[in-house]
Amino acid sequence: MTEPRWLDETQQQAWQGFLVVFGRALPEIERTFKANGLLSVHYGILVALADTPDRTLRLSELADMANTSQSRLSHRLRKLVERGDVSIADDPTDGRVKHATLTGRGLRTLDAISPAHADNVRRLLFDQLSPEQTTALADTLSTIASGLCDHDRFRNAGPRGLRRVEEQGGFR
Amino acid sequence: MTEPRWLDETQQQAWQGFLVVFGRALPEIERTFKANGLLSVHYGILVALADTPDRTLRLSELADMANTSQSRLSHRLRKLVERGDVSIADDPTDGRVKHATLTGRGLRTLDAISPAHADNVRRLLFDQLSPEQTTALADTLSTIASGLCDHDRFRNAGPRGLRRVEEQGGFR
DNA sequence: CACAACTCGTTGACGCGTCAAGTAGTAGGT
DNA sequence: ACCTACTACTTGACGCGTCAACGAGTTGTG
Numbered sequence: 001m002t003e004p005r006w007l008d009e010t011q012q013q014a015w016q017g018f019l020v021v022f023g024r025a026l027p028e029i030e031r032t033f034k035a036n037g038l039l040s041v042h043y044g045i046l047v048a049l050a051d052t053p054d055r056t057l058r059l060s061e062l063a064d065m066a067n068t069s070q071s072r073l074s075h076r077l078r079k080l081v082e083r084g085d086v087s088i089a090d091d092p093t094d095g096r097v098k099h100a101t102l103t104g105r106g107l108r109t110l111d112a113i114s115p116a117h118a119d120n121v122r123r124l125l126f127d128q129l130s131p132e133q134t135t136a137l138a139d140t141l142s143t144i145a146s147g148l149c150d151h152d153r154f155r156n157a158g159p160r161g162l163r164r165v166e167e168q169g170g171f172r
Numbered sequence: 173m174t175e176p177r178w179l180d181e182t183q184q185q186a187w188q189g190f191l192v193v194f195g196r197a198l199p200e201i202e203r204t205f206k207a208n209g210l211l212s213v214h215y216g217i218l219v220a221l222a223d224t225p226d227r228t229l230r231l232s233e234l235a236d237m238a239n240t241s242q243s244r245l246s247h248r249l250r251k252l253v254e255r256g257d258v259s260i261a262d263d264p265t266d267g268r269v270k271h272a273t274l275t276g277r278g279l280r281t282l283d284a285i286s287p288a289h290a291d292n293v294r295r296l297l298f299d300q301l302s303p304e305q306t307t308a309l310a311d312t313l314s315t316i317a318s319g320l321c322d323h324d325r326f327r328n329a330g331p332r333g334l335r336r337v338e339e340q341g342g343f344r
Numbered sequence: 345c346a347c348a349a350c351t352c353g354t355t356g357a358c359g360c361g362t363c364a365a366g367t368a369g370t371a372g373g374t
Numbered sequence: 375a376c377c378t379a380c381t382a383c384t385t386g387a388c389g390c391g392t393c394a395a396c397g398a399g400t401t402g403t404g
Contacts, residue, residue: 004287006343010310011298017313018297019216022194023239024320027392034392039360044191060382067195072361074384096369096382115176125190126183128319129312136308138182140301141189147300148196171178199362206362211390231353244391246354268352268399 025124032116036109041068041076043117046085046110047172049102056101058091065153085109110172118171197296204288208281213240213248215289218257218282219344221274228273230263257281282344290343 007015026040033040048065049055057065063073077100080086085106091097102110126134146154179187198212205212220237221227229237235245249272252258257278263269274282298306318326 004290005294006290007294007298010306011294012343014298014306014310014313015293017310017317018193019239020317020320020326021190021313022198025316026194030392041360044195058382067191069362070383071363071385075360094370094382098383118176118178121187122177122179122183124320125316126179126186128315133308133312133315134182134186136305137312138186138189140305140309140312141186141193143300143305144197144297145189145192148192148296154192171184213390232351241392242353243355243393247390266352266400270353 021125028124029117029120032113032120035116036113038079038109038113039076041066041072042080042085043110043113043172044068045073045076045080045100046102046106049086049100050107050110050172054101055107056099059098059100062100080106083109114172121171193297200296201289201292204285204292207288208285210251210281210285211248213238213244214252214257215282215285215344216240217245217248217252217272218274218278221258221272222279222282222344226273227279228271231270231272234272252278255281286344293343 030040033043044066045062045068048062049057051065059073059077060070063070066073068076077086077088081088083105084103087101087103089099089101091099129137142154202212205215216238217234217240220234221229223237231245231249232242235242238245240248249258249260253260255277256275259273259275261271261273263271301309314326
């Protein structure tokens with residue numbers, strides 16, 4: 001056992017900030033989803049599909065894009081399929097694989113929730129920040145995210161352009 | 173209904189980063205607590221008490237310091253009291269109020285978990301960042317946190333000194 | 345003192361997340 | 375063909391978090 005390497009003062013300050021965001025902002029944001037009979041997980045699934053060219057992903061990719069476990073995806077997908085927001089199809093060439101597709105109803109669900117959700121995120125997190133702070137935050141969080149995601153979803157993510165969302169007409 | 177105000181590109185990038193941290197780093201960090209038979213909530217409770225001069229807080233203050241709801245505190249406190257990490261006492265002047273105190277055993281629990289926890293946080297979040305990025309992150313997250321906390325826990329929190337922790341000899 | 349309004353904290357029901365185990369299908373080697 | 379190892383996804387049990395309802399204590403008003 002070696003001497004543990006503690007966080008320095010700045011790192012502790014940043015970590016405390018994370019804890020406040022987790023403990024206070026996220027539950028508040030979740031309320032918008034619950035008001036529509038869903039959870040943030042459901043919303044993340046819908047967004048991942050909407051951000052895909054043909055609105056279709058195999059389930060393992062979907063779990064990855066939505067930052068969730070395969071098991072959780074499986075559980076939450078049940079309701080989305082029942083509601084008709086997502087449809088599931090077997091892969092023709094590999095019997096193990098399934099594909100999820102966002103339906104027209106799913107797209108409408110997304111459009112119904114997005115405005116209130118964007119408003120929450122802005123109000124709780126970004127309205128406090130100067131443009132320079134926001135840029136710095138996007139930069140640092142992208143760096144951390146790329147380290148956590150091992151694939152190249154966040155590669156080349158400088159202060160500019162993480163994803164093209166304008167083509168969809170808004171924030172999801 | 174007015175036109176919704178979406179997040180700009182930079183804000184979307186930052187928000188995606190938050191989602192990755194929530195969905196990937198936090199579950200990983202939680203594993204350390206589970207390995208010790210606890211949850212991050214328990215740990216947050218112990219830390220809040222340890223950071224208090226006499227290691228004692230009334231329950232509503234404790235919930236606030238640990239960024240959790242009173243109900244959740246009540247549920248999770250049960251195990252900590254059973255284990256002997258925390259003791260509860262009635263307030264002598266107000267029969268509604270109770271006070272939680274960190275015991276010697278609780279302090280040892282904290283010391284047993286802290287090294288691995290600090291290591292996780294550093295490895296998953298901060299090892300990726302340059303010193304300048306870390307400073308910027310601490311600055312922006314403190315700003316957001318002070319907006320979420322309404323009390324003055326984060327007031328005057330520039331890039332320097334959120335809390336004095338050195339007196340305790342390390343990160344919690 | 346009486347009584348309403350309020351605060352502090354607890355409890356139980358219900359739905360979610362995690363984990364380990366399971367089923368079904370594929371790939372590689374012999 | 376067979377058999378092992380692997381991958382993709384699902385399921386169920388169990389413990390947690392949320393929410394609403396509750397009991398207990400206090401404060402304010404007359």
